Amino acid sequence: MELRDIEIFLTLAEELHFGRTAERLHVSVAAVSKAIKKQERSIGVELFARDSRNVRLTPVAEQLRDDLRQLHQGLTRSLERARLAARGKTGTLRVSLFPANLQELRRYWETFRSRHPQWELRLWMSGYADPFAQLRNGEADILVTWLPVEEPDLTVGPRLFAETRVLAVAADNALAKWSTTTLEAASDYRHVSAEPVPSDWFNQYIPELTPKGRSIDRTDLVNHIEDIFMLTAIGDSVSLFPVHVARYYPRPDIVYLPVTDMPALQYGLVWCSDAENDMIRALARVVRELGPLPG
Numbered sequence: 538m539e540l541r542d543i544e545i546f547l548t549l550a551e552e553l554h555f556g557r558t559a560e561r562l563h564v565s566v567a568a569v570s571k572a573i574k575k576q577e578r579s580i581g582v583e584l585f586a587r588d589s590r591n592v593r594l595t596p597v598a599e600q601l602r603d604d605l606r607q608l609h610q611g612l613t614r615s616l617e618r619a620r621l622a623a624r625g626k627t628g629t630l631r632v633s634l635f636p637a638n639l640q641e642l643r644r645y646w647e648t649f650r651s652r653h654p655q656w657e658l659r660l661w662m663s664g665y666a667d668p669f670a671q672l673r674n675g676e677a678d679i680l681v682t683w684l685p686v687e688e689p690d691l692t693v694g695p696r697l698f699a700e701t702r703v704l705a706v707a708a709d710n711a712l713a714k715w716s717t718t719t720l721e722a723a724s725d726y727r728h729v730s731a732e733p734v735p736s737d738w739f740n741q742y743i744p745e746l747t748p749k750g751r752s753i754d755r756t757d758l759v760n761h762i763e764d765i766f767m768l769t770a771i772g773d774s775v776s777l778f779p780v781h782v783a784r785y786y787p788r789p790d791i792v793y794l795p796v797t798d799m800p801a802l803q804y805g806l807v808w809c810s811d812a813e814n815d816m817i818r819a820l821a822r823v824v825r826e827l828g829p830l831p832g
Contacts, residue, residue, distance in 0.1 A: 542575070553591070553594075554761065606674060626657050628816055630820060632677065633676075634662055636698075642697065645827060653816075656816055663682070665760050668731075672809045678817055681807075683738075685741065686807050691808065693806075694805055697806070697829055698832075701795065701796070702779060703782065703793040704718050704794045705791050705792070705793055706726075706792055707770055708790050710772065721747045723777070726754075727757060727773065728753055729743070729774050730743070748798055
C-alpha cells in the first residue's frame with residue numbers, strides 16, 4: 538500500500554464521508570473511491586460498509602486502521618521534523634477544535650505565535666466520533682471542547698468562553714415561527730448523536746432528559762457539523778448549538794432559535810496529562826493571561 542493510499546484510508550476512517558475525505562486531501566471523490574476499491578481488492582475483503590446515509594468501518598478495517606495509524610504517524614512526524622528544521626522551527630502544536638468561532642479566538646493563536654516564533658501552530662475542526670482518541674493516539678496535542686470533561690487521563694486547562702444555546706430547525710419546521718424555544722419543546726423532535734463518546738460529556742451538549750424529565754430522542758448519528766446541517770435542513774432532526782454557530786453559519790434553509798431553559802455551555806482546553814509539554818503549557822499560559830472571551 539502506497540503512502541497516498543494509506544492517507545486516503547486513514548482519512549476516510551476518520552471522516553466516514555467520501556466527500557469530506559476528498560476535500561481534506563484535495564482530490565476527487567472518484568479518486569478516494571478508486572483507492573479504497575483498490576485496497577479492498579488487494580486485501581480481499583470489504584473495508585467500509587456503505588448505505589445511502591452512512592459509511593462504517595468493518596472489523597477488518599478497524600484493525601487495519603489501528604495498525605497503519607502508528608506507522609503513518611511515524612513517517613509523517615519524520616517528514617514534519619525535516620520541514621520544520623528547514624524553516625527554523627523546532628516543534629508543532631496541533632490544536633483540534635469543536636467550536637467554529639475561530640475569528641473570535643484569533644487573539645489566543647496570534648499571541649501564541651508572536652511569543653513563540655520557534656513553534657508552528659496548526660488548527661483544525663474536530664469530528665464528533667471518539668473525540669478524545671485524537672489526544673490519546675497523538676494526532677492532536679490540545680482539544681478545544683465544551684466542558685466539563687471528566688476523563689482520568691486528561692487535564693482540563695483554562696476556559697476560553699461560555700455561550701448560551703440555540704436550536705437549529707428547518708425553515709419550514711413549525712418551531713421556526715417562534716422567537717424563542719425551550720428544551721421541553723425541542724424534545725418533540727429527533728436530535729443528533731455521536732458514538733463512541735463519553736455519555737457524561739455528550740449529555741452537556743444534548744441532554745438525555747429535559748428539565749421536566751422528558752426523554753430526548755438522540756438517534757441520528759453524525760461525525761461532523763456538515764452532517765448536522767444536512768439532517769436539520771431536510772427536517773430529519775433539530776440541533777442544539779452554542780449561539781456562535783448562528784453567526785458563523787447563517788443559512789436560508791435553517792432558523793436558529795434561542796433556547797431559554799438551558800445553561801450556558803463552557804469551552805476550554807483539554808490535553809493528555811502524560812503528553813504535557815512546553816508548547817501545551819505555553820498556550821495554556823496565553824489563555825490564562827488573556828482571560829476568557831467577554832460573555
